[in-house]
Amino acid sequence: MVKEHTQIVHESSAKNQYFAAFVVNLLIIGFGVTLGWSGPNLVVLKSNKSPLLTGKVTEDEGSWIASLLCFGCLIGNVFFGYVTSKFGRKTPLTMMTVPIIISWLLILFAQNVIYLYVSRILNGFVGGGLFVIVPAFLSEIAIDRIRGLLGATLAVSCNVGILLEFIFGYYFNFYAPPKFVIALTTVCGVLLYFLPESPSFLIEQNKSSEAEESIRFYQNLKGKDNNYELLQTEMNRLKNTVGVDDMKKSNEHLMKWSDLWSGPGKKAMMIGIFFVLLNQCCGCVAMTYYTTDIFRESGSSLDENICTIIVGVIQLIGAYIATFLVDRAGRKFLYVVSTVGITLGLTTFGIFMMLKTNGYDVEIFNWIPIASFSFVIFIASWAVLSLPFLVIAEIMPEKLKNFGPSFCMIILWSLNFVIVKYMPLLKATLGMHGMMFLFAGYSIVSAVLIVLFMPETKGRSYDEIMKLLE
Template sequence: MVKGVTLHKPYNNAQVFATSSAGMILVGMMISWGFPSASLPQMEQPDSDIHFTAEAASWFATVPFLMLIPGSFIGSSAYEWAGPRRTFLLLSLILCCSIMSMSLTGWTLVQEAGMAEILLLASRVVQGSAVAFLIPFVSVYTYEISDQYLRGTLTSVTEAFATSGFVLCYLAGCFLSWRTSAIVLPLVTLVPGFIGIFFSHESPLWLARIGKEEKASEILSVMRCTEEEAASDLKTARRDVGRACKWSESLQMLLKKSNALAVVLSSSLMVMKEISGFAVLSIYVVQIFQEAGVGLDPKWSSVVVGMARLACNVLGSFMLHNFRRRLIFVVGNTLTGLATAAIGTFFYLQSRGWDISHLTWLPLAALVVHMVGYAGGVGPCTWTASVEVLPGPVRSIGTGIFSTSYATAAFVISKSYPNIRDMIGLHGVFWMFSGGCIGYILLAIFFLPETKGKSLQDIEDYWENVTKKRNARVYV
C-alpha cells in the first residue's frame, strides 16, 4: 500500500500545518466562550446601551454550553457523514458571522426597536450551536492526522489554541469596546483558520473508514513517520470500514461492552475536569477578582491568569510528550486542588470580617497556580486521554458523547454558579472545586489506562482484554 513511498521525518509540515489550521478555528470557538468575560463588565456600566437583567446576563454567558449538550452529540455523527474538512469550512464561516453580528446592536434601528438584547442572545445561540458541532471535529481530526509519537503533543497543542482564545478576549476587554472586539477577534482567528483548513488534508482514517483506501494511503504516506506505522493505522482503519459511518451502526458498536467502558471513562474524565471549576473561572474571572478586591485592576488580573495558562500549555505539551498520563493527572489536580482550597480560605476569612489587607495577593497567586496545574496538566491531558482511550469504531460517536457530558457539566456548574455562591458563599464554591480535584485524582489512579505511546491497535486490544477479564470473573 505504501511500498516504495518515502515517508517524511517525524515533525513533518503536513501534521503541523493541519493542527495549526484546526487550532486557529479552535481559537475562534473559545473566543465565543470567553467573550462574556470581556463584554459583560462593559455592558453593566451605567452608560451602556445594553440593559440585561441578571438572569438574561447569565444566559448570555452560558447559553453556548447549553447548545453544546445536543449539538456535540449530533456533530459527532456529522463527522462520519460529511468528514471534518468540509464541516470545518462551513461552520467556521457561520461562527465568524454570528460573532460579528453582535456589533449590529449599535445600529440605531436595532436600538429603537428594542431588539439589541434579543439579537445578542440569538447570536449566542447560533455561536453555541456552531461550536457544539465543531468540538468533536477538533479533537478527533487532530488525533487522526497525528502519528503515535506526536499524537499526545499535537493534541495537547490544541489546548494552547483554546487558551489563546480566552487571552485574546481578556486583552480585548482592556483595550477595545466589546462591539469592536466582536468584529476584530473573529477576523484574526477564524478567517486564517478557514484558509488553512482549505489547504489541509482530510483525515486519512476517516477516508479509510468510508472505503476510500487509496486516498487514505496517500495521505498516510505524508502524515506518518514510518512505513510500518502507516500500514498499521490503515490496517486498523480497514477493519472499521462502513461500521462507524452510519448512525445506527455506530450505536450498535457502542453497545459492545469494551466500547461502552471506554466511552464511560472518557465522559467521566471530562465531567471531573469541569467539577474542578474551569468553566466558572473562565467566565467569571473578572467578577471574582472584583469581589476579592485585589490590588491589581481586575481586567489585568484576568490577563495575568490567562497568560499564565497560555505559558503553561507549552509545559503541558512537554509533559504529555515525556511523562505518563496518570502522573500528569495526579500532579495537575494536586496543584489545582491546593489553589482552589487557598482561594476558598481567603473568601472564608473575608466573609468572617477578618483583616485580610495583607492577603490581597493571594487570589491572583492562587489562580496562577491553578492555571499551572490545569493548563500544564489537567486540561491538555484530559482532552488527549479522552480521545486516546476510545477504540476506532466508536471514536467519533464517543467524542460526541464525552463532549455532551462535558457540556452538560459545564453548563450546569456555570449557570448555577451565582445561585450556589449565594447559598454557600464563594469560599464554599472553591472548596467544592477542591473536592472535585480529589475525586479526579482517584479516577485517574484506579480507572485510567496508560495511553502514552500506544498505537490505535494497542488501545482496542486493551479494552478487549478488560472485557474478557470482567467476563471471566463473572463466570468464576
C-alpha cells in the same frame, strides 16, 4: 535498509501534520475568544456604558448571555457528531466558518440582548462541533510520537484565544473581538481548502486512492514511486484499524449498543465520562466566565481586569508546558499533579475568602486571590483543562469513534450550562469560600480515582491501548 529508510522518513514526516494542526487551531483560537468574551464584556454590558441601544442588561440576562454558549455547544455536539460520521472532518470544519462569521456579525451590530443570545448560541453550536471533530482529526493524522503534542495544541490555542479576549476587553472596545475573529475565520477557511480529508475516514468510505494521497500529504511522502513500502504499510495498518475488509462483507463495523457495555468500549466510555465530569466539576471552566467578578468580590490588591489578563497569561503558559510534558511525563502523571494542585489552590482561596467573610483583617494577604487562582488555572491547564479531548480521542474503539466523543461532549456542555448559569446562585448560597471548598473536594476525590484506575496511553498504538482496556 527499510528500517533505516522508515526512520528517515519519520524524521521529516510531521511537517504537514504541524501545518494541519495550525490551520484547524485557528478555529480553536476563535472559540477561545468566545469563551473569554463574557468575562470583561458582561461588566460593560451591565454598566451604564453598555453599547446596546436598549441600555444595560440585568444580572439574569447576563447569566443567560454567559450560559447560552453551553446550550449551543450541546446542540453542536449532536449535530456535528452525526455530520462527521457522514461527511468526514474537513467538510464540517469548512462549513463551520459560516455560522462563526454570522455570530460575530450579530455582536458587531447588536442592538439589544436578543442579538447576543442568538450569537452565543451560534458560537456554542460551532464550539460543540470543534471539540468533537478537531481532536479526532488530529489523532487520525498524527504519527504516534507526536500524537500527544498535536492533541495538546487544542488547549494552547483555546487559551491563546481567551487571553486575546481579556486583552481586547482591557485595551480595546466592545467591537474589536468580532472584527478579529471574522478576519481569523476567513483566513482559516481559505487554508482549509489545501488540507486533504483524514485518511482514516477515506478508508472507511473505501476511497483507497484518495486515502493514499492523504497519507502522502500528512506523512510528507514525496513522489509516486518513492516510499511505496512505507505507504502500503500505513494503508494496511489503517485498514486493519478501521476494519475495511470486514465492512465489505458485513455490518459488523457498525456500532451496536452492546459495544457500550462490554470490552474496551465500556471502559473507554467510563473513562471519558469521568474526565469530562472532572473538567467541569473542578469549577475551573465555569470560573473563567466570571473571572472579573470573582476578583472584584475577593478584593484583590490589583485591578480586576489586570488580574484577568494575568490569569489568561498563566493559563496559556500552563497549557504550553503541557504540550512538552504530555509525551514525556505521560497523561496519568499530569492528571494526578493537576488535580492535587487544583485542590491546594482552591482550598487556599477558600480559606482566604472564609476569613474575609467572617470579618478577619486580611488586608496584608490581598495578594492571595490572584496568586491562588492563577496557580489553580496554571496547574489545571496541565491536564484537567487540556487533556480530556486528547485522551477521549485516543481511547475510543473504532466503532465508538463518532458516538463516544459526542456523548462525552454532550455531558460536558450540559454540565457547563448548568454550572455557569447557576454559579451566581451557588456562590450566594454557599458563599465564595463554600463554593471553592466544594470544587476542591471533588478534585481530590478525582485524584484518588485517577491513581487507582486510569491507564497510561503515552506512546502506545491504537492496538496497545485497546489491549489495556480489555
